Amino acid sequence: MNNKIMILDGNSLLFRAFYAMPPLKTKKGQYTNAVYGFLSMLYKLIDTYSPDYICTAFDPEKPTFRHEQYKDYKAGRAKAPNELVEQFKLIRDVLEVHNIKCIEINGFEADDVAGTIACEAEKKGAEVYLVTSDKDYLQLISENIKVLLTKKGVTNIKEMDEQAISDDYGISPTQFVDLKALMGDQSDNIPGVMGVGEKTALKLIQQYGSLDCIYDNIEEIKGKLKEKLEGDKIQAYMSQTLARIIKDIPIEFDLEEFRLIEPDANKLIVLYDELEFRNFKKRVKEIPEIQNDSQMSMFDSVSDGEEKKLGINNISTSEDLTYVDNKEDIAQIILKVKNSKKVAVKFLLDGERALYSNAVCLGISDCKGSIFYIDFNEVEEKFVLESLKEIFESKDIIKIGHGIKSEVIYLMKKSIFIENIGFDSEIGKYLLDPSESSYSIDKLAYEYLKVENSTENEYLGTGKKRLSFKEVEQGKSKEYLFNYLNTVVKLEEKMCLEIQEFNMTNLFQKIELPLIEVLAYMEYEGFKVDLEILNKLGVHFAEKISSLEEKIYILAGEKFNINSPKQLSVILFEKLGLTVIKKTKTGISTNAEVLEKLKSEHEIVSYILEYRQMVKLNSTYVEGLKSVTDINTNRVHSIFNQTIASTGRISSTEPNLQNIPTRTDEGRELRKAFVTEDGYVLCDADYSQIELRVLAHLADETNLIESFKNGVDIHTKTASEVFKVKIEDVTYEMRSRAKAVNFGIVYGISDYGLSRDLDIPRKESKVYIENYLSYYKNIEKYMKDIVEQGKKEGYVETYFGRRRYIPELSSRNFNIRSFGERIALNTPVQGTAADIIKAAMVNVYNRLKNNKMKSKLILQVHDELIIETHLSELEEVKKILKEEMENVVNDFKVHLDADVNVGGSWYEAK
Known part of the structure; x- marks a missing residue:
């Protein structure tokens, strides 16, 4: 018989799949990522190897004989996350639908079950494939038994046979147990010989052949290695016993019960519908006739x-x-x-x-x-x-x-x-x-x-x-x-x-659906660009780039490709000897964050940062805008996307007009190229600190509300509380740092994030946040409450009822859970601000349309609206903008303020 049997290591593969896949979850809350990854592996294996028989071995829930032999066996291993635990039963149900038998024997691990079945199948002439991520299985390899070792991801598999073991380790499969006896296994808490790693263990096995021969010839081994081996001899033989897979456990089976047969299509479809595995339904060969017309x-x-x-x-x-x-x-x-x-x-x-x-x-x-x-x-x-x-x-x-x-x-x-x-x-x-x-x-x-x-x-x-x-x-x-x-x-x-x-009908009908027409109109109308100004800016940027190149070459002492991270790394870290801040898989990092930290070490760094900025301004914005400007009208028609940002914000692409730089003088110069048709000016209105006003309302924070009502500068007031000084003693730097704290709180920033943004010690940033929350006590309460609500309900909402589901909040992984908490903090505030500007856009657009005005709403950038305004309608447009933007909501505890500016270009109007 030359049939193929495939034996799956259930626990190993499910663990591999769980950590390789994102946290997939059904609408009912069932985690499915491990099962999805497992099936991805299974289907690839079946497609690649076409086994005649297949089964899956699982570890029992109770301790095995190895735990009895060594009480610390697998001690210290982290408990499996609940998101994974709940999928162990689920994978058995899934395998049952696939007619794949699951085998579990009390007192023995999955590798013992797999090893026993593999050896029995080999005796009957079968070609055996063991599928696992556990290298212990390599000891089972023989002429007719191969191990398919899962690597990174879920479908990356390496086939291991006797030759592969020899190529990779220089030993035979049977020697693999003795290798583990010497080096131990940290994941299973098998001790091995203290201080002997894989490299040393391999040399010993290659030289002496086995653990017994090593100790038979212990006198040949010199120095500390001999002391280690002699001191841990008992431990080495115990480790050998723990590492050896049992090949003859008491199990009776008929190979035919593992025969791979086609699963029932109806059951499979029901299963995939329940698990929401859309792509896997394509594997179903027979889809039942659906009578329901819906x-x-x-x-x-x-x-x-x-x-x-x-x-x-x-x-x-x-x-x-x-x-x-x-x-x-x-x-x-x-x-x-x-x-x-x-x-x-x-x-x-x-x-x-x-x-x-x-x-x-x-x-x-x-x-x-x-x-x-x-x-x-x-x-x-x-x-x-x-x-x-x-x-x-x-x-x-x-x-x-x-x-x-x-x-x-x-x-x-x-x-x-x-x-x-x-x-x-x-x-x-x-x-x-x-x-x-x-x-x-x-x-x-x-x-x-x-x-x-x-x-x-x-x-x-x-x-x-x-x-x-x-x-x-x-x-x-x-x-x-x-x-x-x-x-x-x-x-x-x-x-x-x-x-x-979900109580979002009003949001859908009053904001989102009317917004479709508004965005379509903005896209259709576009924004006029003065190509002459754009070309002049291009010449200016090119000259600046050339000048910066010369300065960089002089400071570097040679010419090199400044745009090449590898060449730049050589200049900065090998030739100039700057401090290495961060390493990546491809080498030493030269990203913007790293260069910002190196500015004080050498003046070349500031020039490189400025050079990159100039190159981006010239290529992305000058040349980029020229390439998408309509040659017939000299207008750019950005695509306004309504379904991209999870917070509800509108985004702009091709070109991204929301990303025109504003932090530098050169970046702001680009706005001079955005102009109007003759007889028109730009009317630019933007909300004043809208997200902080939203936070004040949602948190019902009296101190913040009163500051807004009294017209107090929020950042100065915050600075006086954070730094414990009188308002008149607040410096520019204090106000700047307080501003970072104000907006950082909105975005759920941590003390680490604030310390990075302000380039200050983490301890200092922690004090800033603590002082802030001690003054704005309701904000601290709101932050705790909204996270708890998110954990309890599975979602958070904006003032208008927009929901965002946050499965990350239930993750056992600290980083993922922390990310979820930041989303929970940020979404109601930023999402409400996004809803407000959307509602304002709809109202402003309708006023212009219903009044049959010549003025046109042409752009929205976060909290800013721009109307290309006919001169004869200027005062009316300014009035419409103020009225509609400031009166979107009528029950806010804080008034929404909109500042309106006018100019012949975006630069002048802003």
Whole structure:
């Protein structure tokens, strides 16, 4: 018999998987990361080695014979985290569904079970593979027994045979026990010979062959090594016994009970649904027929033969796909949509961004069963859009979609303005789980409708992806749009109920959904850039870079590549002998944090930091902005992302206008290039210390509230309390440090973090924080309460009810848990500030729109709004900004102050 048997070391692999994977958790709170990693290994092993038989050995819960022989065996080993412990039963259940037998024998460890089965299977002619992360198994290797040793991660596996043992250690598998006898094993608390490490132990085994021969020839060994060996002889032989795997424990088994058979598809699907293992469902060969229409697959294909005119026959679901190829049919669409009062819409574009793309086709659903597919090769796009304009602009007809901002922008190009956006599944899911990395339509279809995308990588995706022209020609656009709209319609009810259950309906309807139009408008309008100013800045930066290069070369005594960390490291640490602050895997670190600490050691460091800053300003901002400026309008059109930041903040990309530098004079110069059209000025309004005002309200901190009410400078007041001096004696440095404490508290900073930021001793930073909290006592109470609430509820909320789940708070790992505590402290404050600016944006935009003003809201940067203001409307715009920004909330204990400035450029207005 030449069959293959694979024996898994259950405990070892589950531990490996747990620490290799992030802390995955189901919605019900079940940790699954270890099981997920275990299955990843299992599937790779099965795919790679195709075993005929498979089983898993586990350690028993009770002590084994080794504990009886040596009471300190495995003593000191940290207790397994609860997050892992709860997965030991779960992995057995998972393996049972896979028809993989689990074996556990009281009094013996998993390696004894595995060793016994391996040797018996070998006698029967089987080829054996032992899978583990435990090197003790290497002693079991023989001609027909191999060890698959898991390395870093979960799928990195090294196959070990007799030759590999010889290559790696220079010994045979049978000598491995004696190696452990000498060097011991720290993880199992096997003592070995004190002071003898792996290197010395290997030399002894290679020279003498075995532990017995070493002691038979002990007189040949000289010096301290001989003393160590003689002094710990008893300990060495005890360690040998502890390290030896038992190969003949009393166990009876029939190899056939380990036969690898296909698991039951139905049970497997139920299991994966419970564990939320979406990707593993793709391995299931037979997916049962789903009768419930609400669970109908988003990915059911629509063949050409099933495309019917105006609602003739159903297509594998209750919906009709109407293939529109003439103008007369458009009237039918309008009639159906008007009757339903709701429309789901999706354009298929030939590019990534709606602003720069053309539509290939359009999909429309009346949300009651009919889906229309309009190919713009068949029916002229201009006619279609003109005909449907009344639908899109009707305030009585609800519009729904997924990432519908793309449709809003595309229609804006056509002078059509979508009204009454009532649902967006991408935004809805972001609200429900702001920490997700993706909100793709196929992911939501799986999660809410329990359907799987078998051809995801071919053409279905996030809604931000596009079909290639080849795929469109192959007819996939029809299937794509049918599935897309079908899914959006089915998601609406489910997601809205969940949002309602979490008390976020008001946040969704009053802030997030209206914001879609605002962001689309800002993206569509863009911000004008003066390329002449930008080019002059580029010349200035280039000259500065060249001058800095010469200074650096002179101080270094030679020319080198300043941008090469390796070459820079040689100059700084080998040639100039500066202090090594930090080492990485690739060498000595030369990052900004390190260089800041080295500035006092040599003047070259300051020049290098300035050089890097100039290079970034020139490449990222000058050249970067020039590359994305529309050559026809000289305007940059940033993408405003609503679903990126977990705190609820809006982000900006391509280009990132929120990241234009402000800390240096040269960085601020870049804002001079952002200008207006003739007849306009920029009106720039930003909140004054909004996060501290939010903190004062949430914590109900009287001292902070009173300071704001009385117009006291908060940082000066904090400095007087932190440094225990009168307000008039507060210095500039004291105020600066107090400012760092104020904002550090908002972000959950630790004494270590503050000491690093201020470059002061940790002990000193600890005193600053203690003094701060002793004065602002309610803030200290709030900080404790919000963390406890997060631990109890599993999430924290903003003033507007935005939730953020924080599974890190329940971690046993100190660093992960501390990270979770910082999130718990930061989210309500920063998230509330983000909600406030979003609400203000919506209100300001609506005032401008409803008053039919020429002025345009064009940018938001954290707590700042910028309006390109027509000169004739300047006073009204200033009034609108003040009113809407300061009156977003009416029950705050602290008034929200907005400062408004005006200028011909961003630089002047700021």
